Amino acid sequence: MVGGLAGKVAIVTGGARGIGRACALRLSREGVKIALADILDCGDTAEAIVTAGGEALPLRTDVAQGRSTQAMAEATVARYGRIDILLNIAGIVGAQLARKPFWEIDEAEWDRIMAVNVRGPFLCVKAVFPYMRRQGKGKIVNFASNSFFSGKPPNFLHYATSKGGVVAFTRALAREVGPFGICVNSVAPGLTYTTPPPPEYNETADPTVRSRCLRRTQYPADVVGTILFLASPASDFITGQMIAVNGGSDLY
Ligand SMILES: NC(=O)c1ccc[n+]([C@@H]2O[C@H](COP(=O)([O-])OP(=O)(O)OC[C@H]3O[C@@H](n4cnc5c(N)ncnc54)[C@H](O)[C@@H]3O)[C@@H](O)[C@H]2O)c1
Numbered sequence: 001m002v003g004g005l006a007g008k009v010a011i012v013t014g015g016a017r018g019i020g021r022a023c024a025l026r027l028s029r030e031g032v033k034i035a036l037a038d039i040l041d042c043g044d045t046a047e048a049i050v051t052a053g054g055e056a057l058p059l060r061t062d063v064a065q066g067r068s069t070q071a072m073a074e075a076t077v078a079r080y081g082r083i084d085i086l087l088n089i090a091g092i093v094g095a096q097l098a099r100k101p102f103w104e105i106d107e108a109e110w111d112r113i114m115a116v117n118v119r120g121p122f123l124c125v126k127a128v129f130p131y132m133r134r135q136g137k138g139k140i141v142n143f144a145s146n147s148f149f150s151g152k153p154p155n156f157l158h159y160a161t162s163k164g165g166v167v168a169f170t171r172a173l174a175r176e177v178g179p180f181g182i183c184v185n186s187v188a189p190g191l192t193y194t195t196p197p198p199p200e201y202n203e204t205a206d207p208t209v210r211s212r213c214l215r216r217t218q219y220p221a222d223v224v225g226t227i228l229f230l231a232s233p234a235s236d237f238i239t240g241q242m243i244a245v246n247g248g249s250d251l252y
C-alpha cells in the first residue's frame with residue numbers, strides 16, 4: 001500500500017486501455033475513486049475496477065475538446081465531490097500514428113497530434129484547476145516520452161515534438177499552480193508493450209532492450225509505481241520535474 005491515497009479522487013485520461021488502464025487499476029487498489037476519461041468506451045476498465053472492489057466512473061471524453069473536458073470535470077465532481085489527482089495519459093501513439101519522413105506529414109496530421117497530445121493535457125488542466133485551487137491541493141501527472149530525449153524512433157517528428165511540448169507545459173504550469181498547492185510532474189516512459197509482443201519478437205535481440213541498463217521488455221506495470229509516487233503525499237515537495245521510466249535506455 002502507498003500511504004495517503006485511500007479516499008482520493010483521480011481522473012485518468014486514456015483509461016480505456018494500455019498504460020492508462022494499468023494505472024487506473026493500480027490506483028484503485030490503493031482506495032482511489034477513479035473517473036476514466038477516454039474517447040473509447042471505458043466500460044471494461046470500470047467493470048474490472050468494480051469487480052475488484054473499487055469505484056469507477058466511465059466518461060466518454062475527447063481531451064482535445066474543451067466542452068468535453070469541462071463535462072468530464074463536472075461529472076467527476078458531481079459523483080465524487082472533488083478532484084485530487086489528474087493523470088493526463090490519453091495520447092496518440094504507436095499504431096495510431098504512421099511513422100513517415102517529416103516532409104510527408106501534412107498540416108492536418110500535425111494538428112491532430114498536437115490537438116490530442118498537447119492541447120489535451122492543457123484543456124484537462126483548465127477543467128480541473130478550479131476544483132484543485134478551491135481544495136488548496138492537487139496532483140497532476142503528464143505523459144511525455146523517451147522520444148523527447150532521443151528524437152527516436154526516426155520518422156516520428158510530430159510525436160517527439162508533441163512530447164517536448166508536454167515537458168515544457170509541465171515545467172511552466174508548475175510555476176503557475178505551485179502557489180495553490182498543486183504539483184505538476186511528468187513521466188517519460190520508454191517503448192512499452194501494452195499488449196503481448198508478437199510471436200516472432202525476440203527480447204534478447206531487440207535493439208531497444210539491448211540499449212537499456214536493465215535488459216528486458218518494458219510493460220505498463222513498470223510505469224505504475226512512479227505514478228503512485230507522484231500521485232501520493234510522498235512526492236509533495238516535487239514539482240515541475242520529469243522522471244524517465246525506461247530501464248536506463250538511450251534509445252526510444
Ligand atoms: N506505449 C509506449 O511505448 C509509450 C512510450 C512513451 C510514452 N507513451 C505515452 O503513454 C500514454 C499512453 O500510451 P499507451 O501506449 O497506453 O497508448 P494506447 O493507445 O494504448 O492508449 C492511449 C489511450 O488514449 C486514448 N485517446 C486517444 N485520443 C484521445 C482523445 N482525443 N480523447 C481521449 N482519449 C483519447 C485512446 O483511446 C487510448 O485509450 C500516451 O500519452 C503515450 O504517448 C507511451
